[in-house]
Amino acid sequence: MTAQASVASATVHEARIGVLGATALVMGAMIGSGVYLLPATLGAVGSISILGWLAATAAALAVAGVFAWLGPLVPQASGLAGYVQAGLGRFAGVQTTLAYWCSCWFGSVAIALAVAGYAAYLAPALAGPGPRLGTTLAALWLGILAAWIGPRVVARVEGWTLALGLLPVGLAAVAGWFWFDPDVFRASWNPQTLSVPAAIRDSGLAAFWAFLGLEGAAAVAAVVRNPARDVPRATLLGVVGAAVVYIAACVALMGILPAAQLSASTAPFADAARVALGVGGGAVIAVCALARTTGCVTAWILLSAETTRGAADEGAFLRRFASRDGRMPAVNLLVVGVLMTIAAVATVSPTLGEQFGILINVAALLSLYAYILAGASLIRLARGLPASRRLAAMLTGGLAIACALGLVSTAKPIEWLYSLIPVAFGVALYPRPPAALEPEAKRRRGR
Numbered sequence: 001m002t003a004q005a006s007v008a009s010a011t012v013h014e015a016r017i018g019v020l021g022a023t024a025l026v027m028g029a030m031i032g033s034g035v036y037l038l039p040a041t042l043g044a045v046g047s048i049s050i051l052g053w054l055a056a057t058a059a060a061l062a063v064a065g066v067f068a069w070l071g072p073l074v075p076q077a078s079g080l081a082g083y084v085q086a087g088l089g090r091f092a093g094v095q096t097t098l099a100y101w102c103s104c105w106f107g108s109v110a111i112a113l114a115v116a117g118y119a120a121y122l123a124p125a126l127a128g129p130g131p132r133l134g135t136t137l138a139a140l141w142l143g144i145l146a147a148w149i150g151p152r153v154v155a156r157v158e159g160w161t162l163a164l165g166l167l168p169v170g171l172a173a174v175a176g177w178f179w180f181d182p183d184v185f186r187a188s189w190n191p192q193t194l195s196v197p198a199a200i201r202d203s204g205l206a207a208f209w210a211f212l213g214l215e216g217a218a219a220v221a222a223v224v225r226n227p228a229r230d231v232p233r234a235t236l237l238g239v240v241g242a243a244v245v246y247i248a249a250c251v252a253l254m255g256i257l258p259a260a261q262l263s264a265s266t267a268p269f270a271d272a273a274r275v276a277l278g279v280g281g282g283a284v285i286a287v288c289a290l291a292r293t294t295g296c297v298t299a300w301i302l303l304s305a306e307t308t309r310g311a312a313d314e315g316a317f318l319r320r321f322a323s324r325d326g327r328m329p330a331v332n333l334l335v336v337g338v339l340m341t342i343a344a345v346a347t348v349s350p351t352l353g354e355q356f357g358i359l360i361n362v363a364a365l366l367s368l369y370a371y372i373l374a375g376a377s378l379i380r381l382a383r384g385l386p387a388s389r390r391l392a393a394m395l396t397g398g399l400a401i402a403c404a405l406g407l408v409s410t411a412k413p414i415e416w417l418y419s420l421i422p423v424a425f426g427v428a429l430y431p432r433p434p435a436a437l438e439p440e441a442k443r444r445r446g447r
């Protein structure tokens with residue numbers, strides 16, 4: 001059943017969801033396999049990275065506020081690009097689509113790297129940079145093969161691995177505190193002797209990666225029982241709930257493993273489980289994480305390829321990516337595969353945590369670009385609101401843009417470069433400005 005059919009069916013039968021169901025959707029969209037390597041990346045900063053988590057949570061709440069407004073304002077939008085296009089026009093919509101697409105396949109490489117990390121825990125011979133790259137590429141191309149066979153295969157893999165894969169995060173967030181050692185946490189507080197702004201700079205953008213997908217409730221506003229009331233509440237509650245789970249899990253790990261050990265780990269949740277539960281417990285957690293990351297990378301690859309097909313069908317992407325005989329062309333998956341391979345090779349680093357950090361920062365930067373456009377769209381659409389609500393909506397959009405730009409400013413030059421290439425390509429793909437921004441005389445001449 002397609003998403004549109006599901007929405008229609010729910011509308012007819014009034015099988016709509018309330019604020020708790022919508023909150024679960026938001027949290028489910030964010031809590032996935034991406035967190036499995038994040039403690040290793042943040043371990044290099046130390047326990048002080050908790051400040052980066054707080055900064056990322058504040059930014060996520062600000063962005064969530066944007067979608068809390070946009071959901072009721074643009075109920076007909078079919079996704080993130082729809083919210084942007086409603087306020088800024090087609091050019092900005094194309095830019096959003098391209099940024100989201102690139103964020104998906106950069107994120108796919110990061111998740112495939114998590115596959116390699118947990119595989120290396122079970123088979124230490126795979127831990128070196130060369131074997132790690134080989135395992136990452138194998139995970140990516142096997143995911144492409146599964147996506148080409150069909151969405152049913154992807155859906156089955158996702159279903160089989162979802163509950164199993166969330167076990168490590170849930171255990172760390174709850175049971176991990178029984179083995180939490182305050183002395184380990186304090187000793188790992190600031191191994192690089194960073195200032196507070198520097199610690200936030202080095203951890204905030206990476207932590208924000210965990211919040212990608214926060215627009216989930218706004219995207220399904222049509223099946224929410226009272227969208228004007230429940231979508232804003234669910235969006236904000238979902239972000240807070242996810243933040244609690246993430247921070248609890250990561251802080252627990254930082255009180256079990258010293259910073260040096262955590263930053264060098266290829267499977268931080270499994271290493272923590274080995275300390276707490278023994279070798280067998282570590283192996284079980286590694287298998288759970290490996291299953292979830294394998295299923296998740298396949299789903300993200302399919303999402304990346306389907307994004308180009310949907311955009312091409314609507315005339316917002318190159319025609320060769322459009323549907324053929326009702327099926328996604330092979331070129332969509334091949335292009336994604338080649339781009340992911342290039343990204344995996346280009347970002348190879350001495351440690352897995354360092355490479356993972358580059359990949360998730362680029363994915364977060366691309367998503368932040370789309371969120372900035374969403375904030376600008378809200379500011380523009382707010383002009384049509386009553387005066388009593390207009391200022392609040394504009395302030396929400398402005399705050400989200402400011403928070404997003406603050407996170408963007410912390411990126412490294414190489415990460416900016418990787419993220420700007422798609423933006424430049426988007427300008428070439430759609431080389432004219434939105435009609436709403438063209439001079440009136442020029443619009444008249446074109447009629």
